[in-house]
Amino acid sequence: MNTSDFISVVARLDNQADSVSLFVREVSAILKERFASYEIILVEDGSTDGTLRLLKELVREIDCVRVIRLSRRFGVDVALTAGLESAIGDYVVTLDPRTDPPALMPELLGRALKSRGVVCGIDSTWRRRPWSRRVGSRGFHWIARRLLQLEIPPHATYYRVMTRQAVNALVRMRDKSRRLRALTPYIGFAAEFFEYEPLPAGDRPGATLFEEVDAAISTIVSSSTRPLRLVTWLALGASLLNVLYIGYIVAIALFKKKVAEGWVTLSTQHTVMFFLIFLILSVVAEYVGQILYEARDRPLYYVQEEFNSSVVMPQDRRNVVNASE
Amino acid sequence: MLAERSLRVVVLERENEPLKRASFSNQARIHGGYHYPRSILTGLRSSVNLPRFIEDYGDCVVDDFEHYYAISRQFSNVTARQFELFCERIRAPLKRAPARVRTLFNDDLIEEVFVVREPAFDAAKLRAHLGRRLAEARVEVRTGQTARSVQRAGAGRSTVHVLAHGGETVLNSSLVFNCTYAAINAVVAGSGLPRVPLKLELAELALVEPPAALKRAAVTVMCGPFFSLMPFPSRGLHTLSHVRYTPHLAWEEREKAGPPEALPARATHFDRMVRDASRYLPLIGECRYRESLFEVKALLPQAEGNDARPILFKQHVELPGLYSVMGGKIDNVYDLPRELDLLPMPMPITRATA
Numbered sequence: 267m268n269t270s271d272f273i274s275v276v277a278r279l280d281n282q283a284d285s286v287s288l289f290v291r292e293v294s295a296i297l298k299e300r301f302a303s304y305e306i307i308l309v310e311d312g313s314t315d316g317t318l319r320l321l322k323e324l325v326r327e328i329d330c331v332r333v334i335r336l337s338r339r340f341g342v343d344v345a346l347t348a349g350l351e352s353a354i355g356d357y358v359v360t361l362d363p364r365t366d367p368p369a370l371m372p373e374l375l376g377r378a379l380k381s382r383g384v385v386c387g388i389d390s391t392w393r394r395r396p397w398s399r400r401v402g403s404r405g406f407h408w409i410a411r412r413l414l415q416l417e418i419p420p421h422a423t424y425y426r427v428m429t430r431q432a433v434n435a436l437v438r439m440r441d442k443s444r445r446l447r448a449l450t451p452y453i454g455f456a457a458e459f460f461e462y463e464p465l466p467a468g469d470r471p472g473a474t475l476f477e478e479v480d481a482a483i484s485t486i487v488s489s490s491t492r493p494l495r496l497v498t499w500l501a502l503g504a505s506l507l508n509v510l511y512i513g514y515i516v517a518i519a520l521f522k523k524k525v526a527e528g529w530v531t532l533s534t535q536h537t538v539m540f541f542l543i544f545l546i547l548s549v550v551a552e553y554v555g556q557i558l559y560e561a562r563d564r565p566l567y568y569v570q571e572e573f574n575s576s577v578v579m580p581q582d583r584r585n586v587v588n589a590s591e
Numbered sequence: 592m593l594a595e596r597s598l599r600v601v602v603l604e605r606e607n608e609p610l611k612r613a614s615f616s617n618q619a620r621i622h623g624g625y626h627y628p629r630s631i632l633t634g635l636r637s638s639v640n641l642p643r644f645i646e647d648y649g650d651c652v653v654d655d656f657e658h659y660y661a662i663s664r665q666f667s668n669v670t671a672r673q674f675e676l677f678c679e680r681i682r683a684p685l686k687r688a689p690a691r692v693r694t695l696f697n698d699d700l701i702e703e704v705f706v707v708r709e710p711a712f713d714a715a716k717l718r719a720h721l722g723r724r725l726a727e728a729r730v731e732v733r734t735g736q737t738a739r740s741v742q743r744a745g746a747g748r749s750t751v752h753v754l755a756h757g758g759e760t761v762l763n764s765s766l767v768f769n770c771t772y773a774a775i776n777a778v779v780a781g782s783g784l785p786r787v788p789l790k791l792e793l794a795e796l797a798l799v800e801p802p803a804a805l806k807r808a809a810v811t812v813m814c815g816p817f818f819s820l821m822p823f824p825s826r827g828l829h830t831l832s833h834v835r836y837t838p839h840l841a842w843e844e845r846e847k848a849g850p851p852e853a854l855p856a857r858a859t860h861f862d863r864m865v866r867d868a869s870r871y872l873p874l875i876g877e878c879r880y881r882e883s884l885f886e887v888k889a890l891l892p893q894a895e896g897n898d899a900r901p902i903l904f905k906q907h908v909e910l911p912g913l914y915s916v917m918g919g920k921i922d923n924v925y926d927l928p929r930e931l932d933l934l935p936m937p938m939p940i941t942r943a944t945a
Contacts, residue, residue: 272862272863272866303862303863305863332835351665352666354863354866354867354870355866437699438699
C-alpha cells in the first residue's frame, strides 16, 4: 500500500450516542496502523440524543477527526455529500456506522488502489429479505435498466471507496436532488463490486415497504425524464385511438339505420375533446421534461483521462528542394 | 509613544533580540481591513491605519506582488456581494480580478476573485527600523530578560521582578505595560492576580517555495475554513497557512485555568494544507515545503463570534500602574495613543535625573 496516499473516511451520524465512540476508535485504529495521513470526517446530521456532546469529547482524545455539524437533519444522501465536498483525501471511503464493518476498509482500499476506480458495496443478505422486498427490488432495477438506461447496481449500499477523480465528478453535480446510489452510475468510472454482510442494524427497524417504494419513485423521477416520454407516447397513442373512434362514429352515422338520439353528437364531442386533451398533455409532458433537463446543473460529461500520440519513428522528410522556381 | 511623553522607558525582552517570537512568526500581512468582513470596526481601523503604517515604516513595506482575495461558494461566512459592500464601507480599494487570474481558481468552489491593496512587511527590516527609533528616543532595550512578576511598592510605584541570565533583578517603576502577547498570564499570574481570559492556540505557518506563477502573488480565500499564501519577505519564501490546519492545539486560560503542562512536539500539517488548498487553486500543489514556524497565538474570547480583533488594554485594578496590552495585528498600535492619553501619567522625568 502506498502510504503517501491520503485517505478520507466519511460517515454520517444520526442519533448514535451509544455506538459512535466505538466506531470512531475502531476506524482510527485501523487507519493509524496502515496509513500515515488520513482524516475521519463525521457528519452530524441533526442528532438529538447527545451524540454531539460525545463528539466534542472524542475530538480531544482522537487525532485527525473532523466533525461537520449540519444545521438540521438532512438525510443520508445530503449528509454524505457534505462530507464528500469537504474531504481532501486521494481516496474517500464512505460508510454507514450502523451497518458497515470498518474492518473491511483495508481490503477495499487495496482494491481501489489497484483498479483506480470506484469500489462499491453490495448487501449480501438481500436473499434473506422478505419476498415482497425482493420482488419490489427486482422490479425497480428492471425499470431502472430498461426505462432509465441506468445501471443502478442492485442492493448497493453506502459502503464505497472512491478515487479523488470520482469524488470531484460527483460533487460537480449541482442537482438539488442527490440520491448518491443513483448518481454514481451517471459519473461512470468503472465500478468494482464486493459483497459483504452488513452488521445487524440492532433495534432500529429498516425502511418499510412503503418507504422503499416511495424512495424508488423519487429516484426514478429525479434520475431520468424517460417516464415523461412514455407519457407522451401514451398520450399520442390515445389521441390516435380517438381519431380512429371519430372514423367509427362517422361510419355509424352514415351506415347504421337506428342510432340513439344525440349519440353521434355526444360521442363526437367526447372524442374530439379527449383527442385535444391528450395532444396537449403530450406537448406539456415534453416541455416539462425539457425544463427538468435544463434546470439540472450537471456536467454533460466527464473525462477520465487523456493521452496523445507518441510515435517512435524517424522523421525523414527533409525541407529541401532541388530547384528554384 | 511613551518616550514621546517624556518618560524614561525600559523595554524588557525575553529573547536575545526583539521581534523574534509572534512578531516574527506570522503572515507578515499589513492589514487593509479585508480580512475581517464580519467586524466593521476591525476592518475600518485596519483600513485607516494602513496608510499611516506605510508612511511611518515605508522601508519595511513590501508590495511588489499582486494580492488576490477569493470568496468561496461553500462554507463561506460572506458572499461576494457582502464582501464588496463591506469594502466599500471601510473604503478599502477593491476590484475584480482579470479573467486570466480567475481561470487559475476552481470555478465550482470559488465564487469571485478580487484584487486588493494589502502589502506585507519584512520582519527583519522592521526589527532594524524599530531598533533605530528606540535608540533615537533614548529607550533602553534590555534583552535576555524575562519579567516574572510585578508587585506593589508603595504609593504610585511598582517593582518588576525580572529573571535574567545572571539571576534575579528588580526594577522600580511607576507604570508597567505587560505586552507579552501569549505569555501575558505568566506575568499576571506570577504577580498573584487573576488571569486574563484568553484563547490560545499552537499555530503552524508553513514556509514554502511557491511555483513561478505565484512568486509575485498572494492569495487569501475567504471567509471560513480556508487558506492564505503570502510572501514572507524576511526569508524570501512564502507562508502557507490554513484556518483548519494551522491550529494544532487550542486551550483557554481563565481565572483559575492555566496553560497545559507542556506543549508536545508536532508534525507538520503542510500536506493537509496543500491538499485542501489545491482544490481551490490547483497551482498551490506545486509549492515546495521548506520548514514550519510554530508559535503560540493569542485571541480574545469575545472575538469568537465575528472574528473581531480589538486591542486589549487592561488596567489591573488590584495593582494600579500595571496594564496588560495585547494586540493581534501589527497595525493595532495606532489605536493606542488615545488610550495612553486617558491614563494618569507620572510626572515627566527631566533629563538630569534620568
